[in-house]
Amino acid sequence: MVSKYNAIARAHSNIAFIKYWGNKNDELRLAANSSISMNLKDLYTTTQVEWSDNISDDVLSINRKQADESARKRVSSHLQLIRDRFNVSKFATVNSINNFPMGTGIASSASSFAALTLAGVEALGESMSEKELSALARRGSGSASRSIPAGIVEWHAGDTDETSYADTFTQSSHWDLVDVIAIISKHHKRTGSSAGHTTAGTSVLQSVRVESAAKRLEDVKDAIVKKDFELFADVVEEDSNLMHAVMMTSRPPLFYWEATSLEIMKTIRDERINNRLQVCYTLDAGPNVHCICIREHAEQVISLLQDISSHIEIRTSSAGEGAHIVQSLNE
């Protein structure tokens, strides 16, 4: 039973088709370029926030264990934005549960900060528009802005706190895409995304990636509207390659790809070009390969991945809903 000052929200991870990498403003997390992603129905974070006058600081547990101080501080900074906005002085106890491994390139920060934002606001009995929630979630983790709305979601980079938010580009029912995720490594990545974003500008390639992103975004949106998988695949893979090109030429260079990631990428492209399998790859800031395909081809994609290595763990997800209130942490 959820009482006053207490709420539970769930938000889904998302996988970007046009990537977010680097900010115009690191503190506000104003993205250098607009991006578009699909929420992942089967990968989510459920977060309970309870505000109280009886504690003297915010408390955080993740997956039922006390979180380390750096994670607690980041969550506490985000809660401070909520306190500031609604002029409250209570602290919060936060319990957050992920149904997928963290820090592996499946964006746990996106779903976490989206769920935290919604639960935190709801627990105060306040309400905000989807647009406002998205902009607020963005302050915790850029891609969290895209985990607030449902379906396939566009984050408008904007140039102020208010104008940098995400909204639904199309409902997921429009095109039945599946993300077959090849999980290469469950080790926590060495450089987290937040730190990575701040180095984007050290690559000579970042400015060109950003300048050319608007065209790719239009192409992907076009491809989605027309359900043109060939166009979609070429642009999605190019955009992923461009982001990793920036990462690999930053100072210091960031190599998120593992040997197996590269093997999968090549196989996926080969199968599309030579065997007309409607699948393409994209990688976030981690080694896992997201193989985006039409539902009819998902089983074949899974077999392909299994043939590459028996060490690859596979998760699949269709497109999912937006952040929403739930009644229990475990439902």
Add this chain to the structure above:
Amino acid sequence: MVSKYNAIARAHSNIAFIKYWGNKNDELRLAANSSISMNLKDLYTTTQVEWSDNISDDVLSINRKQADESARKRVSSHLQLIRDRFNVSKFATVNSINNFPMGTGIASSASSFAALTLAGVEALGESMSEKELSALARRGSGSASRSIPAGIVEWHAGDTDETSYADTFTQSSHWDLVDVIAIISKHHKRTGSSAGHTTAGTSVLQSVRVESAAKRLEDVKDAIVKKDFELFADVVEEDSNLMHAVMMTSRPPLFYWEATSLEIMKTIRDERINNRLQVCYTLDAGPNVHCICIREHAEQVISLLQDISSHIEIRTSSAGEGAHIVQSLNE
């Protein structure tokens, strides 16, 4: 015994520290940017050219076998440049022998066209300056211009046929560098360099790579003069990553890296950063990883590579001489 109209020349492969990728003029092979490389003493092509009035077309054998027609035509086109320049109408019998596997990213076209150029001119009893030979070799294969002079060689991109040539930046005795080459695959690569160069402009990243190359070239030259391995390593790896970033974002994308290439790259960088091994990586248009190191660390680099996989074939080479005349194909 070499008779009139007959000459044998040897030229060495080279490994670029600042890469050549893409042309301002594809037909003349005027490079988009200047580059710098080291000749490889232990990897070379030896080529015999015999001009004759008794044959009706050029004949080519490679490694003592008749070459395929596409290779013969490319060599014949190059011989035509020599015929045109010296106003002769003879055809030539060409025997070319490589002491290393072709088409694996160890630039066989560089050593081949350098040796062909020198032998072809010499067999006519003509002489050309090193600069002229370098510019002429460039017409057969861009990087062949760098296999004419000795040691560490700079190719000045220039903007005309005459001003695009290479010369010695420093003799190899200045800095005792060793190239430990990890040969990942002996399969002939799918897209040869010449075809690849023509696609460079389809990547949105190429213009930035080219614009920023002059600075990297100056940094590498500086590092060589001062024997500053840290600076050298950072710039050489960045330049290799930039070229492969362009390749991977071309249309269609070119992925020359194999899974094992990536594994080696990461290991090499880790060992330099964490264990102060003076080694860095660079890859040409192929999967093989050239590990450039100081001589004192070559044995450790070889052990590292052997530990990664027993399937890696290893060749080592120090810096080598320029193209020169020899007395027999087999000496």
